[in-house]
Amino acid sequence: MRVAIITESFLPQINGVTNSVCRVVEHLARHRHDALVVAPGEGVTQYLGAPVVRVRSATLPGNEDSVVGLATWRRISAVLREFQPDVVHLASPAWLGKAGMKAAARLEIPTVAVFQTDLAGFARGYRVWRMVGDGAIWSWLGRIHERADRTLAPSSATMQQLAAHGFPRLARWGRGVDLVRFHPAHRHERLRRQIAPAGEAIVGYVGRLAPEKHVSSLAVLRDVPGIRVAIVGGGPSEDALRRQLPDAAFLGFRTGEDLSRAYASLDVFVHTGPAETFCQTVQEALASGVPVVAPNSGGPVDLVAPGRNGFLADPADPLQMRAAVEKLAGDAELRSAMSVAARESVHGRSWAAVCDELLGHYADAVAHRNGEAARDNRRSAASRS
Numbered sequence: 001m002r003v004a005i006i007t008e009s010f011l012p013q014i015n016g017v018t019n020s021v022c023r024v025v026e027h028l029a030r031h032r033h034d035a036l037v038v039a040p041g042e043g044v045t046q047y048l049g050a051p052v053v054r055v056r057s058a059t060l061p062g063n064e065d066s067v068v069g070l071a072t073w074r075r076i077s078a079v080l081r082e083f084q085p086d087v088v089h090l091a092s093p094a095w096l097g098k099a100g101m102k103a104a105a106r107l108e109i110p111t112v113a114v115f116q117t118d119l120a121g122f123a124r125g126y127r128v129w130r131m132v133g134d135g136a137i138w139s140w141l142g143r144i145h146e147r148a149d150r151t152l153a154p155s156s157a158t159m160q161q162l163a164a165h166g167f168p169r170l171a172r173w174g175r176g177v178d179l180v181r182f183h184p185a186h187r188h189e190r191l192r193r194q195i196a197p198a199g200e201a202i203v204g205y206v207g208r209l210a211p212e213k214h215v216s217s218l219a220v221l222r223d224v225p226g227i228r229v230a231i232v233g234g235g236p237s238e239d240a241l242r243r244q245l246p247d248a249a250f251l252g253f254r255t256g257e258d259l260s261r262a263y264a265s266l267d268v269f270v271h272t273g274p275a276e277t278f279c280q281t282v283q284e285a286l287a288s289g290v291p292v293v294a295p296n297s298g299g300p301v302d303l304v305a306p307g308r309n310g311f312l313a314d315p316a317d318p319l320q321m322r323a324a325v326e327k328l329a330g331d332a333e334l335r336s337a338m339s340v341a342a343r344e345s346v347h348g349r350s351w352a353a354v355c356d357e358l359l360g361h362y363a364d365a366v367a368h369r370n371g372e373a374a375r376d377n378r379r380s381a382a383s384r385s
Helices: 016-030 073-083 095-106 119-123 134-145 156-164 189-195 215-221 238-244 256-264 280-287 318-329 332-345 351-384
Strands: 002-007 034-040 050-055 057-060 063-069 087-091 111-114 150-153 170-172 201-206 227-232 249-252 268-270 292-295 310-313
Touching: 002 016, 002 073, 002 095, 016 034, 016 050, 016 087, 016 351, 034 063, 034 073, 034 095, 050 073, 063 095, 073 095, 087 095, 087 351, 095 111, 095 134, 111 351, 119 134, 150 156, 150 351, 156 170, 189 249, 201 215, 201 256, 201 280, 201 318, 215 227, 215 238, 215 318, 227 256, 238 249, 268 280, 268 318, 280 292, 280 332, 292 318, 310 318, 318 332
Parallel strands: 002 034, 002 087, 034 050, 087 111, 111 150, 150 170, 201 227, 201 268, 227 249, 268 292, 292 310
Antiparallel strands: 057 063
16 A cells, blocks of 8 residues: 655654654554655655655744644645555644645545644644634634545544534544553653652653643642652743742653653653643553543543543643642552553553554545545436436
């Protein structure tokens, strides 16, 4: 199979969209499928043998960490005509994805659109984008996805949200997790002593430090006895968060073994963002054997089993999050039991298993397009007779 992946983000940017695309390309290469990536901005021009076509880009006003592609559908059409894909995979389509969808539709190539970013929730975190309004954003996304042969949603909450907005041809496709890279064995006692020299329970957040993540809500934990808050990541909110959370340990942006150790060295993982379509960091924490406290909204609802591997809290009530953290921080026996359950809860979610599912969705999209073409041919023949 030949797969063209048009993505809103790719290396050197590191985020959930990039991570998913990398894992998909790796799986396609491993199974001897041919892949091509179209991505905005400068960076690598090949990944595991797959060519990466770079297109013009710009940064979003008010958020210079986010890059958007500016290619026209004609530019994308030329790339697709040369590559001749069997299916086009649109990763979190927005600006570049809109051009990619139009190009694929003009060339009658089957499409799979992966909904991964809650753009409406993202926009609420930035003053310059709030004025756009949820309605306009959903209308924009709807026009892209209505042309897809299949739209994949990462969680049950997102499936319901997309259905409520009238998105057609929906299916569920979650995210995988590297069960070796994220493992309790990476717990690092020296790192733990650096963060909590008095032996406090370490309560940590891992992720982007940006307004839509609501990391400032961790301030409700400032006077919880016996804990130390640790924050892993970087982003536009970092300076403000350092002022709001002066007692927290800011560990910076981490990757590879450093990230694995940071996760596994936590006693409790707290996610604060209420608008996550899946929440990969929750899954990585669970794989690392760390109990999770997360909002009772979006993707975490599918990942956290309250009372078994963590707790869910009302995102509008920070005191619920505080109570859950206090309960876990003060009960080592409960944390130990939940650590085992956390690891067990992600068995079967390897990237290999999840990407095998994706190949099935590709095949379904091709079948849908072929069925549509056959129906059109029958109608045309009937009209001529």
